[in-house]
Amino acid sequence: MAALLNDYATKLQNRLQPERESHQKLVQKGLLLYRQHLVHAKRVSGRFLRGKVQDVTPVDCELDLLDPLNFDCACPHDGFCRHLMALFFFAYSEANSVFDWVREWKRRSTDGDLLQSVKRASDLLEKKKPETTGQTISMWLDDFHTAFEEINVKDEFLLDLSAREVYRRLTLFLPVEREWEPLYRLAAAYELFKYLHTVCLKNGFFSSAALMQFLAGEAEEAANRLSSAALPFAFDPFIAYFRENTRELADSASIYELETVDFYRMLWSRLLKKENWRKEEEARLRKEILNSIDAGENLSTLKVLCFIHLAFLLGNDDTALFFLGQLAASGAHTAVYMPYWFLELKADERLSRYISAAVPMIPRLLESCTDDFERAAYMRMFFRSINEQALSAQQLKLLEKLYRAFLPVSAPKYGDVLFSSARYKEWAELQTLTGHTPGDIEKEKLEQVAKQAPEALLPLYHRAVGICIGEKNRKSYQKAVRYLKKLKAIYRKRHEEERWYAFFDEIKERTKRMRAFQEECRRGNLTDADGI
DSSP states (O other), X not given: OHHHHHHHHHHHHHHSOTTSHHHHHHHHHHHHHHHTTXXXXXXXXXXEEEXXXXXXXXXXXXXXXXXXXXXXXXXXXXXXXXXXXXHHHHHHTTTSOHHHHHHHHHTTOSSOOHHHHOOOHHHHTSOOOOOOOOOOHHHHHHHHHHHHTTSXXXXXHHHHHHHHHHHHHHHHHOOOOGGGHHHHHHXXXXXXXXXXXXHHHHHTOOSOHHHHHHHHHHHHHHHHHHXXXXXXXXXXXXXXXXXXXXXXXXXXXXXXXXXXXHHHHHIIIIIOOOHHHHHHHHHHHHHHHHHHHHTTOOOOHHHHHHHHHHHHHTTOHHHHHHHHHHHHHTTOOGGGGHHHHHTTOOSSHHHHHHHHHHGGGHHHHHHHSSSHHHHHXXXXXXXXXXXXXXXXXHOHHHHHHXXXXXXXTTHHHHHHHHHHTTOHHHHHHHXXXXXXXXGGSOHHHHHHHHHHOGGGGHXXXXXXXXXXXXXXXXXXXXXXXXXXXXXHHHHHHTTOHHHHHHHHHHHHHHTTTOHHHHHHHHHTTHHHHHTO
């Protein structure tokens, strides 16, 4: 126990940074709780140290003495808290000097003696003058890359689990101030994304797309929080880091191209909003792309997509659409990236131009999908990025082009448009094209079409009869008879009985050896009624 606790004490000193005000407060408040004798019921179970701390309300705490990043406390604080600190001091004091631990920890700082900054409880309530946090991007990067050493980078299937756990611990352990939290989370997700990007490229790991998407999503959530308020001047060095460092995303080779472009897009859309910054980055990428073209080199699809996004943000749609067309012509599936741009636009002329450019690219993209599930997933993502209702009101023809491009997975959406527009012939043709039979369609819709445009249903019922007869079982024959009755009624309504007789004669001749089917026809009064 003593050896474990001493080793834990050293690890904790390395994790906590005396230069950081939030860590100073953490140690101060933990000392106050410990000195007020508010820790009790300490117990040790293997590697775990457990106890209770009587704060405003009593809380249960647990420390993993082998891993400072593994802890648990019943309080609502999101991270390593004062109760865990107090529990550590209580256990450590049994065989060591808490005073010496604090003094040794503070020696790592050049800001003076921590003990002088430890205040009484009443002092903590006094109004403080504004002061800097002492946080720097280099401090954060050191924290991140030290933690990354714990990730299992040798096993592709354990990489996801260990990386997520390290990210969780990173975002929980450091109790940064509330306004700094989203920036810290963004930086942690960004650095881990780049680190894993390098690991996967080096080792040829192709199964981490979900992990990369998770990190991009975490980063976007944090960036959205940052973009919703004015950023303090203290953030400027961190923003400058992102501004300079994003070129690593644009300039690198990548196994996970979609996720990398998405991360780059998010940073420049949500965080790096100054127009002169965007112009500088666009000019840099343009120069590199043109130099590659002049040298006859193969263009990096990733870099061109990043350039297109900058052109898009700057409103240079002619440039963006030109390069999109060039990439599409070269075989790149550029349509998959376009929904990200749609999210920035409304149902206006700009959106219409980009959707029009995407339409001819979509069928080839769908062909590359492995199954209908993947095709439907992409279609859902695509349509979540646009306002279908607004587009229907303003650009219905364009919306229909989109639906046709996504066929057959868009058949329900396209069918609703055709039906609501009373374009029943096209609607029925769509049902036939997508392999639907009358049994797959709502009864109310069939009845409405039968009243208003019965001839539109003829191909649908003809095809259904053929399918049912071909299945060669009694239940299918009964369906075929029901569909034949529908056909007979439609032909009579159109005064085309001769066509019905010709068709039924052909059916009777073709199925003369199928006694079960002929029996069902007699039961349905088809043969007797017609005198055949």
